[in-house]
Amino acid sequence: MENLSYIGQLNKLTASFLRRGVMTNCFVAASEFEKHIENGSVFYHAKDDALIILLRLQNHDRLYYYIKEGGSPPHLKLTRPTVMEIVRRDEYQARASLLWQSVGFKLIVRRIRMECINPAQTSAADNGVYIASREQEEEIMRMLQSGFDSLTGCIPTMDELAASVARKEFLCIEENGEMLGLLQYNNDKATSEILHLVVKAEGRGRGLSDRLVNYYKSQLTGLNKRLRVWTNEDNMRARAFYEKNGYRCDGLSSDVLLAVK
Amino acid sequence: MDKILQILSELRPDVDFTKVDNLVEDEVIDSFDLVALVGELCDAFDVEIGVEDLVPENFNSVQSIWNLIQVIQEGR
Structure with missing residues (x-):
């Protein structure tokens, strides 16, 4: 994992992943990462078919991913409890949840939205x-x-x-x-x-x-x-x-x- | 702009995008739609849109999306 040091770097990293068919759970605005980047608490792992962004919070890390079509979750050396949330709206997200569960993540809660x-x-x-x-x-x-x-x-x-x-x-x-x-x-x-x-x-x-x-x-x-x-x-x-x-x-x-x- | 309209209509067939603006701020398209939309736009126009571009003002109308694509194509 490498430290993400400025917001433009996040832009460059994500640019090639914002494509059709990419699986992601990152729907937050870049500006929401800004303060965390200033604090040195954002890390990333990039390979050809996947980009992982880790946000270091008080007692755990929050994981965001981009995985290209046909790609798989990378093997990560996690150092803290790591949480991710995958909103299930189509087949991509449902598949992503299963993919991450196959590499050691456990489903602990399923939430539903009410309106x-x-x-x-x-x-x-x-x-x-x-x-x-x-x-x-x-x-x-x-x-x-x-x-x-x-x-x-x-x-x-x-x-x-x-x-x-x-x-x-x-x-x-x-x-x-x-x-x-x-x-x-x-x-x-x-x-x-x-x-x-x-x-x-x-x-x-x-x-x-x-x-x-x-x-x-x-x-x-x-x-x-x-x-x-x-x-x-x-x-x-x-x-x-x-x-x-x-x-x-x-x-x-x-x-x-x-x-x- | 027709291409943008077509992409938007495939994403949300229930919306007449010629008649609405404030697409993002009024949540006609939400953040999940937005990421899917960006993926389609990048492929259709062969441009790279970064997360910094994912702000409401760039996606609030067909015109603003077109402006963003043009700015990117012209090398910013």
Whole structure:
């Protein structure tokens, strides 16, 4: 693995791979790699028929690949737990998932995407949910860390979390001064996605998730956005919860694969 | 530009690309479509599009895609 030292290098490396029939799981904008490249935390492995990009995160690496038609995953000397996500939308991605599983990656989670189109008008006046503030960042991080898997839970760094709080993307609900639940979402022009929704054990069964989702939807009412969420395929409770709130599977799924060194 | 229209129509037969703009920002085509689209464009026009070019403003309309192809063909 070699260090990727500037963004133009990423452009040069990928140029010959952005072709018809190439299998890839890299759908992120180059700009999203920029900060990581500045930090020296992006590595690559290139050969004729495959390009691997590794993003070094706090406790694991995230792998992106480009594999040309007829190519195969290269043999990699991984030094840390390595996670990749393959969105399954056509035969290429389904084949890619199997290819990586044949070289030692394990399928640990399959996620499905659910979408809520034309959400009903929702009013969330005075339902106890409020927008999180800067002072709550550490508490939010603790809740995310206890509620989601450290490798696959897409837990943001402290900097990313702070930026998200500044964009008012965290909603909280508390009781007697204790945060019991939170919801993080993102907001694009045409879509909005729930990124994390968690309620502490002592707050469960009391409709706090409903109140968080209601408030979230009330923020977006009338904006004609498609509301989405990814949830684990086998988490029937979560699926039923989102269905109750107007979400339906939209046919997209993704495999989360893990290799432990 | 006809070639671009043809590629887009094969990718998303349900969309009339002569009548829409803001293709990316309005998510008429999403990021998964975008990568497939770039693959088709590179093969059809024999150009190399890099990840740095994968920004909404380059793909928001047939015209903007055509402009990008021309810039690349002219050696930037």
